[in-house]
Amino acid sequence: MHKAYTSDAHLMQTPTPQASGSYGATRARVETYFDKTATKVWDRLTSDAPVSRIRETVRKGRDDMRARMLACLPDDLSGARVLDAGCGTGMMTQELAARGADVVAVDISPQLVGIAEARMPEALRPRVSFHAGDMLDAALGRFDAVMAMDSLIYYRAEDIRAALENLGARSSGPVVFTVAPRTPLLMGMWYAGKAFPRSDRSPVMIPHAPKRLAHVTRDIGRLRDVGRVSVGFYISQALEFRS
Numbered sequence: 074m075h076k077a078y079t080s081d082a083h084l085m086q087t088p089t090p091q092a093s094g095s096y097g098a099t100r101a102r103v104e105t106y107f108d109k110t111a112t113k114v115w116d117r118l119t120s121d122a123p124v125s126r127i128r129e130t131v132r133k134g135r136d137d138m139r140a141r142m143l144a145c146l147p148d149d150l151s152g153a154r155v156l157d158a159g160c161g162t163g164m165m166t167q168e169l170a171a172r173g174a175d176v177v178a179v180d181i182s183p184q185l186v187g188i189a190e191a192r193m194p195e196a197l198r199p200r201v202s203f204h205a206g207d208m209l210d211a212a213l214g215r216f217d218a219v220m221a222m223d224s225l226i227y228y229r230a231e232d233i234r235a236a237l238e239n240l241g242a243r244s245s246g247p248v249v250f251t252v253a254p255r256t257p258l259l260m261g262m263w264y265a266g267k268a269f270p271r272s273d274r275s276p277v278m279i280p281h282a283p284k285r286l287a288h289v290t291r292d293i294g295r296l297r298d299v300g301r302v303s304v305g306f307y308i309s310q311a312l313e314f315r316s
Contacts, residue, residue, distance in 0.1 A: 099228055107184075112182070134307025139168070143169075146249075154177065154217050162185055167197060175202075176201045181205070216246075218249070226309070230281060230285065234289050234290050241314055251309045253281065254301060255282045297314075
């Protein structure tokens with residue numbers, strides 16, 4: 074990664090994928106879940122408040138995955154403009170800003186963005202710009218890297234491809250993201266979720282095989298396996314895309 078990086082004066086206006094198909098429908102479900110149903114759950118899960126043993130494994134797994142993703146970037150991000158796509162309550166945002174990055178933190182849930190803003194240490198606030206909305210919005214500008222932790226896990230392969238094409242075209246560096254891997258456990262949970270839907274269930278994760286995603290995206294860039302984190306009920310695969 075180079076250090077002189079991008080300027081808002083030369084933004085490439087790459088169109089955001091149309092919300093007419095599965096992307097738009099899934100995005101709406103994700104927004105409803107995180108902004109109306111599960112805000113308190115995620116507020117507590119991403120804090121140091123006591124949680125159940127099951128949620129403790131999810132918290133530990135997310136901590137491990139965040140560290141794995143951050144290892145893809147330099148320790149010194151001074152001068153870099155980084156997109157935290159699906160920032161949630163801002164844990165990734167804080168770590169990027171602490172490394173010196175100018176962070177654009179966006180999430181579909183205004184409530185989670187509000188929590189992220191409230192938690193941001195005063196010393197890091199000048200380095201962060203918060204936005205509630207679509208992580209693929211071209212108006213957010215160009216970047217030197219994109220981090221998308223667990224924000225693409227609900228989408229089909231063609232939607233992930235479109236998202237990577239959008240973000241890759243506006244990033245001079247890597248797009249580091251996660252998917253739910255096609256493990257026997259997750260596939261069993263996926264089929265159970267499809268068979269026994271509940272109105273209060275979170276949006277269904279769609280498991281993906283990295284090799285299959287690499288095949289689907291082969292004409293728009295290169296996909297690298299960054300590794301898997303499996304801690305209790307948290308199972309996630311990190312990938313790095315470069316256009």
